[in-house]
Amino acid sequence: MSTTESRQAMTDTTKTAADQAVKETLEDYTLRFAPRSYRRWTPMVVGTTALGGIAYMADFSIGAGIGLTHGTGNALVAITVAAVVIFVTGFPLAYYGARYNIDLDLITRGSGFGYYGSVLTSIIFASFTFIFFALEGSIMAQGLKLGLGLPLWLGYAVSTLMVIPLVVYGMKALSTLQVWTTPIWLLLMVGPLVYLIANDPGTVDRFLAYPGTNGDGAFNTASVLLGAGVCLSLIAQIGEQIDYLRFMPPKTEANKRAWWTAVVMAGPGWVVLGALKQAIGVFLAVYTIAEVGPVAAPEPIQQFRGAFDAMMPSWLVIPLAVVLVVISQIKINVTNAYSGSLAWTNSFTRVTKRYPGRMVFVLVNLAFALALMEADMFSFLSGILGFYSNCAIAWVVTVATDIGINKYVLKLSPLQPEFRRGMLHAVNPVGVVAFVAASGLSIAMYFHLLGDTLQPYSPVAAAIIAFVVTPLMAVVTKGRYYLRRIDDGIAEPLLDTDGNPSAVTLDCHVCHQPYERPDLAACVTHDAVVCSLCLSTDKVGDHVLPATA
Secondary structure (H helix, E strand, O other): OOHHHHHHHHHHHHHHHHHHHHHHHOOOOOOOOOOOOOOOOOHHHHHHHHHHOOOOOHHHHHHHHHHHHHOHHHHHHHHHHHHHHHHHHHHHHHHHHHHHOOOHHHHHHHHHHOOOOOHHHHHHHHHHHHHHHHHHHHHHHHHHHHHHOOOHHHHHHHHHHOOHHHHOOOHHHHHHHHHHHHHHHHHHHHHHHHHHHHHOOHHHHHHHHOOOOOOOOOOOHHHHHHHHHHHHHHHHHHHHHHHHHOOOOOOOOOOHHHHHHHHHHHOOOHHHHHHHHHHHHHHHHHHHHHHHHHHHOOOHHHHHHHHHHOOOOHHHHHHHHHHHHHHHHHHHHHHHHHHHHHHHHHHHHHHHOOOOOHHHHHHHHHHHHHHHHHOOHHHHHHHHHHHHHHHHHHHHHHHHHHHHHHHOOOOOOOOOOOOOEOOEOOOOHHHHHHHHHHHHHHHHHHOOOOOOOOHHHHHHHHHHHHHHHHHHHHHHHOOOOOEOOOOOOOOOOOEOOOOOEOOOEEEEOOOOOEEEHHHEEEOOOOOOEEEHHHHHOOOOOOOOOOOOO
C-alpha cells in the first residue's frame, strides 16, 4: 500500500471513529462543550440536580470517624477548616464550569496543565469517583444486610449493578431522578435529628463533651489537621458538581440573581451541607456508641437506626433506615458512575485518539469500585481518604490558583478557558510541576518520610505548595506554555455580547453535525471547520492547526 493510500485509510478510520463518537456523545455532550441548544433547564433545576448528587452517606461516616478518634471539639474545627478550603478553591472552578459550559477536565487543560498534561488529573478524578462509589456501596450493603439479611458480598454486587440502567441516559435522566428524590431524602435525614434534640436536649451536651479515644477532648493541632486531611479528600467533589453546572443557561441581566444563587449553592456551596452532614455524623455516632460500640458507630445504617428507634414504632425503624441509605446511595452513585465514566473516557480518547464509548468506562469504573468493596475498604476508610486527599488538594488548588491568580492577577494565563486540540501545548509545566511537587511532597509527609512531626501537616503542605508554585511557574515560564496558537481560524467571535459562549452553529466537515462556535476550530487541510471531538480522534493530525505561539 502506498503512503497516500495508507494515509487515506487512516483518515477513513478517523471518520468512522468520529461518527461513532458523535452518536454516543450527543445525549450529554461527553468530552465537549455543552451547547446552548441543549441547556434548556432553569438555574434552579440545574442547581437542585447538582445538589442532589451530594446525598451520599459517606459524610456521616467521615465525621463519625474523626469525632470518635479525636473528640467532638477537634472534629468540628477540622470539619470547618476543610469546608473553608473547599469553598474558596471550589468557587472559581464552579464559575468557569457554569459560565463557559465545560467540565473540570476541560477547565484543567487550559488552566495550567495542557492538552495531555490534564490526563493525569483526569485519572485522579476518576479514582475519586470509584473510591466514593465503593464507600457508598459499602454503606448500602450494610443496610441491605441489616434490613434484608443479604450477605455483604451480595450487597456489594447489588449496589453496583442497580445503578447501570440509571447512568445510561446522562443528564436528562439524572436531573429527573435527583429532583424527585431530594425532598424524601431531606425529610428522612433531618427529621430524626430535630426529634432527638427537641426531646432530649442532653444529647447535645453529651455530643459536645465527647473526648474521643485518642485524647481528653482538648484542642490539639495535630488532631485537627489529621481530621481536616480526611475531610479534604472530598475536595474533588467539585468536579461532580461541575458535571451538572456546565448545563447552566447563559447568564443574562434577567436571570443573573438566580444564576449566581444556583452556581454558588450547587458549586462551592455543596460543602456547607457536606460539613453539616459530617457534624451530624459525629452527633449520631456519639448518640449510638453506647448501644452498638465504637466499631459500628461510624456506620450510617446504625446511626439512623438508633435515631429512628427513638421516634418510631420498632417495626418501622429498620425499613426506614434502609430506605434512607438506598435512596442516598442511588442519588450519589449514579453521579459517581456518570462522572467517572466521563473522566476515564476523556483520558482514553486523548491518549489513544479512539472513542470506545462511555458505557465501556461505566463498567470499568464499577469494576474498580466493586473490587474495593470486596476488599472491605470501609474498615480502612480514613487511611485511604487521608492518602488520596493529598493528590486531590494538589490538583484542585493548582487549578483554582491558576484561575484566581495567574488569570486575574498576573494575567499570564489566558482569561478565557481553552480546551481544543491544536490550541493548547501538549504539556504545560505551570500546572504539572506545581501538582507533582505539591502531591509528591505531601504524600512523603503523610507516610512519615519527612518525620513523624510533619505527618499531620501533609494536607496543609499540599495546599500551600500548590498555591505558591503555580504562580511561580507562570512567572518563570512567562506564560509561554498555555496556548500553542491564539487564532483558531474562525472569524466568528467565541463569545456573544453578554460574554456567554456564542450560540452560532457551524457544520463539522468530518462528522457532518452542527455544533456551536466554541466547540469548533478551523481545519488545516480543508476550507472548513472541525469539532473538538473529531480533533481528539484525528489519528494522523489531518485537521489539527499548526503552532504559531
